[in-house]
Structures are given as C-alpha cells and as structure tokens.
Amino acid sequence: MYKRLSAVLFPIMTLLLIGAAYWGYQEHQEKNAILLKAENQYQRAFHNLTYHVQQLHQQLGNTLAVNSTSQSFHRKGLVNVWRLTSEAQNEINQLPLTLLPFNKAEDFLSRIANFAYKTSVRDLTKQPLSKDEFSTLKTLYAKSEEISNDLQGVQEQVLGTKLRWMDVETALAAQNLKGSNGIIDGFKTVDKKVSEYPEINWGPSVSSMYQTRTVKMLGGKLVTADDIKKRAAEFVGKNAGEIKVIENGKGTEYASYSATVTEPKNGKKLQMDYTQKGGQLIWFMDSRDIGEQRLNTVKAKEAADKFLNDHGFKGMQAVTYDNFNNAGTLTYVASQNGVLIYPEKLTVKVALDNGETVGLQANDYVHEHHARNLPAPKITQAEGRKALNPEMKVSKEQKAIILNDLGQEVLCYEYTGKINGSIYRIYINADSGVEESIEEMSPQDRTAAAAK
Numbered sequence: 286m287y288k289r290l291s292a293v294l295f296p297i298m299t300l301l302l303i304g305a306a307y308w309g310y311q312e313h314q315e316k317n318a319i320l321l322k323a324e325n326q327y328q329r330a331f332h333n334l335t336y337h338v339q340q341l342h343q344q345l346g347n348t349l350a351v352n353s354t355s356q357s358f359h360r361k362g363l364v365n366v367w368r369l370t371s372e373a374q375n376e377i378n379q380l381p382l383t384l385l386p387f388n389k390a391e392d393f394l395s396r397i398a399n400f401a402y403k404t405s406v407r408d409l410t411k412q413p414l415s416k417d418e419f420s421t422l423k424t425l426y427a428k429s430e431e432i433s434n435d436l437q438g439v440q441e442q443v444l445g446t447k448l449r450w451m452d453v454e455t456a457l458a459a460q461n462l463k464g465s466n467g468i469i470d471g472f473k474t475v476d477k478k479v480s481e482y483p484e485i486n487w488g489p490s491v492s493s494m495y496q497t498r499t500v501k502m503l504g505g506k507l508v509t510a511d512d513i514k515k516r517a518a519e520f521v522g523k524n525a526g527e528i529k530v531i532e533n534g535k536g537t538e539y540a541s542y543s544a545t546v547t548e549p550k551n552g553k554k555l556q557m558d559y560t561q562k563g564g565q566l567i568w569f570m571d572s573r574d575i576g577e578q579r580l581n582t583v584k585a586k587e588a589a590d591k592f593l594n595d596h597g598f599k600g601m602q603a604v605t606y607d608n609f610n611n612a613g614t615l616t617y618v619a620s621q622n623g624v625l626i627y628p629e630k631l632t633v634k635v636a637l638d639n640g641e642t643v644g645l646q647a648n649d650y651v652h653e654h655h656a657r658n659l660p661a662p663k664i665t666q667a668e669g670r671k672a673l674n675p676e677m678k679v680s681k682e683q684k685a686i687i688l689n690d691l692g693q694e695v696l697c698y699e700y701t702g703k704i705n706g707s708i709y710r711i712y713i714n715a716d717s718g719v720e721e722s723i724e725e726m727s728p729q730d731r732t733a734a735a736a737k
Contacts (some may be wrong), residue, residue: 327450363405439471576638648678662715
C-alpha cells in the first residue's frame with residue numbers, strides 16, 4: 286500500500302517542486318526586469334537633469350552676452366531658459382527625492398522658470414529688461430554654474446563608482462540615511478548651497494506667486510475658540526450638537542481655527558475652517574455618502590445660490606460647473622458694479638440626491654475680497670469685438686477683472702460665444718484690445734452661468 290502510494294505521490298511532488306522552482310525563477314526574473322527598468326529611468330532622468338542645468342547656465346550666459354538693446358534675442362533666450370528649467374523640474378519629479386531635502390533647489394528652479402516666463406511674455410520693445418532684471422540674470426548665471434558643477438560632480442561619482450539609484454530609493458523608503466551615499470550626499474550639498482544664497486530680486490510679479498496668505502492680509506479683529514464655536518453653531522443651525530475647536534499654527538501669522546460638529550442624531554461630522562482674524566469661514570465639508578442623482582444643473586445652481594445668500598456671500602455669479610460622483614461643483618466669482626471679479630472666486634459642492642450643500646472652498650474669496658477702484662476702459666465693447674474671430678457667434682458680453690500672465694489684475698471684455706462647434710469665453714484687454722485669455726466652456730458651464 287505504501288509503495289503504491291509513494292509511486293503515485295512522488296512524481297506529483299517532483300512536478301510540484303519543479304513547478305515551484307520555475308515559478309520562483311520567473312518571479313525573480315520579472316522582479317529583476319522591473320528593477321532594471323526603474324534604475325534605467327532614474328539614471329536617464331538624472332543625466333538629463335545634469336545636462337539641462339548645464340544648458341541653462343549656458344543659455345543665461347548667451348542672453349547676457351548680447352547687446353542690452355537686443356530685445357528679440359532677450360525674448361528668445363528667456364523662452365529657452367524657461368523651457369530648460371521646466372524640463373529640469375520635470376526630471377527632478379522623476380527621481381526618488383520626495384524624502385530627501387532638495388526643496389530649496391526645486392524652489393530655486395521654479396523661480397527661475399517663472400522669472401523667465403513672465404519677463405519674456407511682455408512686450409520687450411516697449412518695456413525692455415531693467416537694470417534690476419539684468420542684475421538678477423547675472424546672479425542666476427553665477428549660481429546656475431555652481432549647481433551645474435555640483436551635479437556634474439555627482440554624475441562623475443555615479444559613473445565612476447557605478448552608484449545605483451535603486452539603493453537611494455531603498456534607503457529613503459526605509460529612512461535609513463546613516464552612512465555615506467554619493468548621490469544622497471551630493472544632492473544634500475546642492476540644496477544646502479542654494480539655501481544659503483542671498484535674497485534675489487525676482488520682481489513683484491514673481492514674488493507675488495510665492496506670497497503666502499497670512500492673517501495679516503485680513504481685516505477684522507482676532508477671534509477666540511469660543512467665538513468660532515458660536516459661528517459654527519450658527520452655520521449648522523438648530524441642534525448643532527457637540528462642537529470641538531482647535532487652533533492651527535498657534536502663535537504664528539498663519540493661525541486659523543478648525544471646528545468639528547458632531548450631529549446628535551446620526552453622529553455625522555461636519556468640518557469647518559475659519560480665519561483667526563475676522564473669523565471668516567474659508568472651508569466647509571460634509572463627507573456623507575451621496576445617493577443617486579435626482580437634480581439637474583439648474584436645480585443644483587438654485588441650491589448653491591440659496592446656500593451662498595443664506596451665509597453672507599452676496600452678489601456671486603456662477604461661471605463653471607462640474608459633475609462627479611453624484612455631486613455638482615460650481616465655481617462662483619464676485620461682482621462689483623456689474624464687473625465680474627475673477628480673483629474673488631469660491632466653489633460650492635452640492636449633493637445631487639437632495640440639493641444639500643456638502644462643501645465650500647472660499648479661501649480665494651476671503652483673501653481677495655475688497656472694494657476696487659475699477660478703471661475706465663479705453664476701448665468700447667464694439668472695438669474689443671474686432672479682436673475676435675469673425676466666425677465666432679457672440680451670445681453674451683460683459684466686463685471682468687482677471688489676472689493676466691504676469692499675475693496683475695486687468696480689466697477685460699468677456700465675450701461668450703460659439704465657434705467650431707464649441708463654446709468659448711474670450712477675454713479682450715479693455716485698454717489695449719489684445720487677447721488676454723481664452724477658455725472653452727462645457728454646456729453645463731453655460732447652463733450654470735445663464736441660470737438665474
């Protein structure tokens with residue numbers, strides 16, 4: 286009996302062992318192939334980064350080398366600088382550096398890109414590079430050489446000692462940064478040097494992009510946690526339930542309050558954020574599950590309008606609408622004397638099962654809301670319309686304040702119309718008559734914007 290059982294089981298076990306060994310070998314081969322592919326991608330991104338930073342340094346030198354009146358070459362050089370820094374940033378994003386201190390160098394490249402872009406898009410024949418901008422270019426030329434040399438040093442070490450990026454990823458993932466690693470040490474050195482650079486004059490248009498909103502930018506008095514409890518209770522209405530308030534960034538200029546309201550019946554939690562100065566609501570979320578959609582765009586817009594009016598956001602106009610996961614999200618902008626103020630925007634999220642508002646993001650509105658001295662347009666709406674494609678069928682015209690490519694507020698004529706089977710908003714500068722911006726609208730956007 287034993288012999289017969291062994292005669293049957295032995296071949297089966299042998300086949301199973303062979304199969305397991307083959308499976309393990311295949312798994313090992315596939316794993317090695319994946320690791321090799323990842324390593325090749327990392328190496329390619331790193332070597333491209335080193336090359337593009339070297340080219341960036343050369344392009345800055347070329348831009349400085351020509352005559353100070355060569356506006357056309359300055360524009361070409363700055364466009365190339367923007368392109369190279371954008372490519373370098375993309376390559377940094379492909380490297381496993383998320384846990385490694387390299388944010389100063391990334392930020393430096395980002396500022397170079399924005400400086401080059403915002404300088405190149407303006408009319409350099411009318412507004413040529415200033416002395417301060419030439420000085421900034423000279424500083425960037427010198428500093429980019431330092432970064433380029435350091436990266437080339439890391440590159441030589443990588444090639445000379447055959448360092449692997451997968452070892453860097455493993456060390457970072459395990460947070461095991463003890464000991465020496467040529468790649469990690471090299472990138473740390475670059476970042477440390479960049480952090481020690483003296484303050485660079487990037488100009489107001491670039492500096493404003495990196496300006497962090499703080500309580501100093503707001504009006505009103507500082508409020509307490511008890512004040513926020515009262516405001517949260519008023520926001521929720523009757524039977525607000527338990528309210529907990531915590532202070533974020535206590536003692537700093539970024540301080541704010543977060544309130545959590547637990548409803549007594551079902552234990553559902555509502556979350557809100559308020560500014561410490563003025564106690565203004567900047568964020569609200571009800572994370573409940575949303576049922577099957579029953580409301581259309583118009584009904585969602587009506588619900589959002591009522592929510593805004595009930596909570597003190599008066600005179601807002603919907604401009605876009607998105608539908609996702611049975612929720613409609615509408616973007617609103619403020620208006621002043623019939624002029625749309627796009628910097629003052631907020632979004633409202635409406636549950637399409639019953640029209641209940643389940644989200645609000647009002648940070649831009651709260652920080653940008655103020656009375657403006659609106660400029661008088663230098664051209665008429667009819668003159669602005671001449672800049673449009675003659676085939677565009679305009680259905681709506683109005684004035685709007687938008688941010689241009691330099692981050693400046695400009696008065697425009699907003700023309701809504703149809704061309705090539707699609708609906709567009711086109712913004713024509715009300716002073717110069719040139720196109721400032723264009724955006725395609727969805728049918729839902731138009732319905733929301735037209736609904737009263």
